[in-house]
Amino acid sequence: xxxxxxxxxxxxxxxxxxxxxxxxxxxxxxxxxxxxLRKLSGLGIPVIRNxxxxxxxxxxxxxxxxxxxxxxxxxxxRDLVKDKLIISVAAAVTTEFIERRAPGARVxxxxxxxxxxxxxxxxxxxxxxxxxxxxxxxxxxxxxxxGSSIIIDEVYMDAxxxxxxxxxxxxxxxxxxxxxxxxxxxxxxxxxxxxxxxxMTGTARLLExxxxxxxxxxxxxxxxxxxxxxxxxxxxxxxxxxxxMDAIDEAYRKSKVITESISGS
Numbered sequence: 001x002x003x004x005x006x007x008x009x010x011x012x013x014x015x016x017x018x019x020x021x022x023x024x025x026x027x028x029x030x031x032x033x034x035x036x037l038r039k040l041s042g043l044g045i046p047v048i049r050n051x052x053x054x055x056x057x058x059x060x061x062x063x064x065x066x067x068x069x070x071x072x073x074x075x076x077x078r079d080l081v082k083d084k085l086i087i088s089v090a091a092a093v094t095t096e097f098i099e100r101r102a103p104g105a106r107v108x109x110x111x112x113x114x115x116x117x118x119x120x121x122x123x124x125x126x127x128x129x130x131x132x133x134x135x136x137x138x139x140x141x142x143x144x145x146x147g148s149s150i151i152i153d154e155v156y157m158d159a160x161x162x163x164x165x166x167x168x169x170x171x172x173x174x175x176x177x178x179x180x181x182x183x184x185x186x187x188x189x190x191x192x193x194x195x196x197x198x199x200m201t202g203t204a205r206l207l208e209x210x211x212x213x214x215x216x217x218x219x220x221x222x223x224x225x226x227x228x229x230x231x232x233x234x235x236x237x238x239x240x241x242x243x244x245m246d247a248i249d250e251a252y253r254k255s256k257v258i259t260e261s262i263s264g265s
Contacts, residue, residue: 001138004058005029006051006073008040011089012064014116015146016045021119022145028054055080060138061105063088063098067262074101081105085135087142091161092258095128095154106130108139111157111165112146121147122164126154158259162251170244175200 003019005012008029016029029047031037040047048054055061055077065073067090082104088095095107107128112121123143127136136151143149152160175196182192207217222228235241 001060002026002058003028003060003062004054005062005064006054006077007031007063007065007069008036008043008047009064010114011112011116012062013040013043015062015064015089016043018116018119018146019142020044024145028058030054051076052080055084058084060085060087060142063090063093065090067092067258070098070262071101074098078102085131085138087139091165092158092255092262094157094259094263095126095131097263099128099130106132106135108135109154109157110139110143110149111160112143113165114168116146119146123147123149124152124157124160124164125149126152126157128154158255159252161255162248166248166251170247171200 001024003024003026005016005027006029008016008031012029016027019027027045029040029043029045030051031040031047031049034049037047037049051073061077061081061084063070063073063086070088070090070093078101081102084105085108086098086102086105087108087110088098089110089112091111093109095109098107098109099105108125108131109128110123110125112123115121116123121143123146125136125139125143140149140151178196178200179189179192182195183189187195203217207214210217218232222232
């Protein structure tokens with residue numbers, strides 16, 4: 001399988017590294033600037049500045065550029081993508097938009113997150129009208145080298161963008177808050193950070209293993225008149241859950257606005 005990665009930025013580079021580490025050998029990437037080209041000199045795959053050259057012999061083409069750049073890239077390569085599989089990770093760009101500008105291509109849209117750098121992304125995948133079952137299998141095989149994947153209907157993609165696509169940012173704000181809280185009560189910075197990371201990753205594993213509702217597991221920690229209930233009371237009094245729900249809802253609304261703006265162009 002020959003793979004071209006158009007736009008080897010942070011996500012594109014992480015995709016290239018994960019695929020290379022998993023044994024995929026025929027990978028080529030593209031960048032826009034000489035500066036970026038120099039920074040990727042140790043990546044271990046050919047990286048060039050010519051999108052057409054990269055795409056012409058590829059079986060699978062990853063589109064990893066910014067959303068507003070997708071149209072220009074597709075216009076540039078449209079005569080080279082017939083019968084190829086295009087996998088776009090550009091947020092807010094619909095499969096229909098790509099299919100119109102890449103006639104004859106088979107199209108899949110995907111939304112990973114920045115955890116792809118640690119090979120721990122959860123990637124949502126949706127097929128376009130031209131994609132086949134085999135294309136979905138290939139896409140899942142590729143993204144599973146970078147974490148895990150889930151197939152969804154495209155109608156949920158804006159929600160996924162706001163939820164798990166942006167999710168690491170919410171988690172990192174929470175981790176930073178835990179770190180500051182630990183330091184406020186006297187813990188050394190390195191101790192506070194390790195306790196925060198290990199506690200939250202351990203809790204995620206617990207939730208995954210038991211498959212219980214989070215509230216049920218939370219109640220296992222709380223004892224009447226104990227320490228934990230005091231902290232939960234403060235979080236509830238200040239609307240912690242409502243704030244998070246409102247924040248994600250605003251992100252969802254913005255994602256829909258961007259999608260509609262691009263789709264109409």
